[in-house]
Amino acid sequence: MPVSTWVEVDLDRFAANLHAVRSLLRPEQEILLVIKADAYGHGAVEIAEAAEREGVAQLGVATLHEGIQLRRAGCRLPIVVLSPLLPSEIDEAVAHELAPTVPDLDFARALSLAALKSGRPQRCHVEIDTGMGRTGVRDDEAEPFLLSLLELPGLRLASLFTHFPDADAEDLEFSREQVLRLRALLDRLGARGIRAPRVHAANSAGTLNLPEARLDWARVGLIAYGHRPPNARVEIPLRPVMAFKSRIVQLRDLPAGASISYGRSFVTRRRSRIAVVAVGYGHGYSWLLSSRGHMLVGGARVPIVGRVTMDLTMVDVTDVPGPGIGDEVVLFGEQGDEVLSLEEVARGSETLPYEVMCTIGKRVARIYVRGGRPVKITSLVGESAEWVQQAAQHFRLRAQAVAAARRG
Numbered sequence: 374m375p376v377s378t379w380v381e382v383d384l385d386r387f388a389a390n391l392h393a394v395r396s397l398l399r400p401e402q403e404i405l406l407v408i409k410a411d412a413y414g415h416g417a418v419e420i421a422e423a424a425e426r427e428g429v430a431q432l433g434v435a436t437l438h439e440g441i442q443l444r445r446a447g448c449r450l451p452i453v454v455l456s457p458l459l460p461s462e463i464d465e466a467v468a469h470e471l472a473p474t475v476p477d478l479d480f481a482r483a484l485s486l487a488a489l490k491s492g493r494p495q496r497c498h499v500e501i502d503t504g505m506g507r508t509g510v511r512d513d514e515a516e517p518f519l520l521s522l523l524e525l526p527g528l529r530l531a532s533l534f535t536h537f538p539d540a541d542a543e544d545l546e547f548s549r550e551q552v553l554r555l556r557a558l559l560d561r562l563g564a565r566g567i568r569a570p571r572v573h574a575a576n577s578a579g580t581l582n583l584p585e586a587r588l589d590w591a592r593v594g595l596i597a598y599g600h601r602p603p604n605a606r607v608e609i610p611l612r613p614v615m616a617f618k619s620r621i622v623q624l625r626d627l628p629a630g631a632s633i634s635y636g637r638s639f640v641t642r643r644r645s646r647i648a649v650v651a652v653g654y655g656h657g658y659s660w661l662l663s664s665r666g667h668m669l670v671g672g673a674r675v676p677i678v679g680r681v682t683m684d685l686t687m688v689d690v691t692d693v694p695g696p697g698i699g700d701e702v703v704l705f706g707e708q709g710d711e712v713l714s715l716e717e718v719a720r721g722s723e724t725l726p727y728e729v730m731c732t733i734g735k736r737v738a739r740i741y742v743r744g745g746r747p748v749k750i751t752s753l754v755g756e757s758a759e760w761v762q763q764a765a766q767h768f769r770l771r772a773q774a775v776a777a778a779r780r781g
């Protein structure tokens with residue numbers, strides 16, 4: 374297959390993760406799947422299709438264009454835009470039936486006018502800031518805000534929500550206090566005869582750690598993609614949906630004393646077999662992994678030697694038997710019985726698993742896998758059914774090689 378660097382997205386694991394999340398919810402509680410940032414790098418269109426098949430109720434994006442992309446791809450699920458839009462983005466949001474989160478009354482008035490112009494009621498959401506300190510309306514200012522908003526013609530309040538800054542902390546005191554503040558606001562609104570159709574709070578950590586925060590929707594990203602937040606109190610079976618892979622494009626035998634890559638920060642101490650791997654920071658593979666991170670080659674962990682460059686990274690494969698050009702290299706994921714976790718790569722990159730996933734760039738192809746077989750490939754140059762066939766052959770050979778290695 375003419376693809377050197379790719380992400381594998383396992384749609385069966387994604388479905389199983391959603392199932393595991395659902396096992397925590399009561400039948401009337403639903404999932405709002407957060408698919409902003411191209412579904413955390415997995416591919417928003419394909420993940421939205423899979424989510425719809427799996428009965429997800431709502432999708433959450435962060436930007437106008439993310440919402441429009443899904444609508445153009447034929448997505449019919451309700452879509453909430455979680456981050457504030459600019460007033461100049463309102464007309465497009467209305468035209469594409471995206472439900473904004475209303476940040477202030479000026480925006481609400483402009484949205485109301487746009488709704489009246491469109492002739493259709495416009496759904497909108499309001500974030501209540503109970504302690505995240507980022508966006509929304511403070512809970513102690515929310516009553517007059519909501520009363521004014523509800524008077525505006527053409528708007529339908531679809532939900533009220535809050536967000537946790539540290540539901541993955543060891544101490545959940547602050548998050549519990551946030552839930553109480555939200556409930557107190559709901560009580561005050563109730564006393565005035567105002568009831569939000571839906572209320573939601575729990576991100577992944579909140580869903581696992583705070584049953585009282587699951588409310589109407591679990592608003593999750595990370596756990597649907599198969600990763601546990603730190604300090605998770607509940608065990609549910611989650612498996613990473615994404616694996617990041619590349620291939621060897623050159624093999625070189627270098628003498629002891631040879632410097633490798635920019636800055637000449639690594640010098641071989643022995644005669645070394647060096648594999649050049651077709652990934653660099655231009656693919657979203659962090660420069661901080663230079664001479665620090667690892668990859669999997671031939672089922673073994675090998676060290677990165679020298680600096681990660683824009684397009685290529687070198688690993689020492691001296692101790693790996695018989696590596697060849699085109700051999701698969703795992704940047705995170707599984708190879709045979711070895712696992713190199715996203716979390717380890719994130720630590721080496723001095724960042725969060727979230728950022729590692731979201732920053733894998735557009736030059737990296739996405740291979741969607743169902744039933745252990747590739748079903749779709751997207752790339753910078755479009756989609757190709759022929760590549761899917763070729764990838765299927767690659768997957769077969771890979772599975773045979775793993776089986777042979779296990780037999781010894």
Ligand SMILES: Cc1ncc(COP(=O)(O)O)c(C=O)c1O
Pocket residue numbers: 407455536575576577578592593594595596
């Ligand atoms: C408002 C909001 N809700 C929910 C989420 C999902 O968070 P997680 O991926 O931790 O479940 C995010 C992600 O950043 C968010 O910004």
